[in-house]
Amino acid sequence: MKTRTIKVDYLARVEGEGALAVKLRGDKVVDVQLRIFEPPRLFEAFVRGRHFSELPDLVARICGICPIAYQMCAVHAIERAFAISIDPTVRLLRRLFYCGEWIGSHALHIYMLHAPDFLGYPDAIHMARDHRSLVEQGLRLKKIGNRIVSLLGGREIHPVSATAGGFYRVPSRRELEALAADLEWGLEASVKTARFASTLDFPDFEQDYEFVSLFHPLEYPLNEGVVKSSKGIHADADFYDQHFTEYQVEHSNALHSVVRGRGSYLVGPLARFALNFDRLPPAARQVARECGLSVPCNNPFQSIIVRSIELIFAFSEALRIIKAYHPPGQPRVPVPDQAGTGCAATEAPRGLLYHHYGFDEGGLVKSARIVPPTSQNQKRMEEDLRELVPRLLHLPEPEITWKCEQAVRNHDPCISCATHFLQLHLERV
């Protein structure tokens, strides 16, 4: 029987370096490999022996797009290890900080990385020639996210203000109020973004996902909550390892992750939306319904609409926080050196992020484990492709390749984080 391989040698519009190989025997997919060849960066090894106070700035270097996620996970894990309680206003500022990162990351993905797939352009540069106002809107939204991150973190990339116990510096009320006009504009623009996204053409591609995200009884989750799945998991982050396990595969420098005894699962906007829809602001729920989203949304191509709904949430939440803001009495509480172990899970823009650390009596890191969202989604992305490719085989190969890349981009993978993508190889054997 004739066999062939579809290959994408270098995945475009994803963060980091990876490739994709699909092996076919006749019309049957016999193998799918998301090959992550970006070299391992060994962050978990090189933070060992460093003082806990250095951790937030070190782990921020894992990603240029989502440094806040890494910082927040680290500070929460330290605080859990040492039983530190933070000021409630600091908690709100951390949510605002996270909103800034979600806004920047989602606006970049929706407009610059994902929209060209739907509108038939190889990239945002070509799209900008025909859809100038669309690209300008995306850039302006992203800029607002960057502005929040700069204000709270001291700079746009790899911010430096977050620390265990709080922030080195907190903004004045006036500094936050100065964001209000941009946030009001952004809220309106994100509603338009969702309406635009809902007009795109989506293939009929419903998948049976096990969604995994944080769940909080009162709020759409950012940096607190229990780990929940759509198939029954409901556990504090302390019990993460009882439910999930990682293993190595030959074709990837990033570990694969599965639910123990079951298999692949999906983290990210679709998972958060499925498990936390009721805690979205009413306006976001209303727009989601108007855009025709079902809850849960099982079509990964529609993640562009779900990200837009999360943009509405992030702008609404940022506005709520700055309107109620009065600076805390002290920007941070002291965190003494001590021994302990602690873990935390937070919601990076791409999904659940888990950190676990052990510290010696001097506060030095003895052990570290970091499980990024893209790493957790690898197996599920391969399964999406197994389902998708047989439906594409009547198409010319360049089109199959395009659709496969798009299917990967549906999940906004961040390979740089995970190695700690895309070349496509379609092989017919």
Next chain:
Amino acid sequence: MLILGCGSANSGDDAAGWMVADRLQAMGLPARRHEGDCLSLIDAWSGHEEVILVDAMASGREPGSRVVLDATAEPLSRLRFPCAGSHSFGVGETVELARALGALPSKLLIYAIEGSSFEAGSELSAAVRKGVDRAVHEIQSGTGPLAACHLRNFPTG
């Protein structure tokens, strides 16, 4: 006129653009480091008619050598910048996106210095240190390849 230095600390020769910007700023010229992601360059040069962007490159040339390109006149595809930026948006892509959006300055010169090592934690190489010296001299005096670039508001006036 604005001089923007792109780069990062602690990645060897990638610091070249920042070092040039720091030294020109200390001389009183309108120069500054660009610290955001590459896409935010479009905001950084907004409102400026003439911009010189200084960055390290990895094109296989002799370390420390330089190329000056008029980005308003030609696409940047023939150079490779070491810091590709996030999700495929590096300096080259950002310039082309700005061109498509009509958001380029009237004159955008790219002053690129060839690096030899971009290893995390490494220092600026000796060859690039000399390249930085030459860039500072050529930009502040309008000499070398810049002499032919016809800048109307040149720093030295």
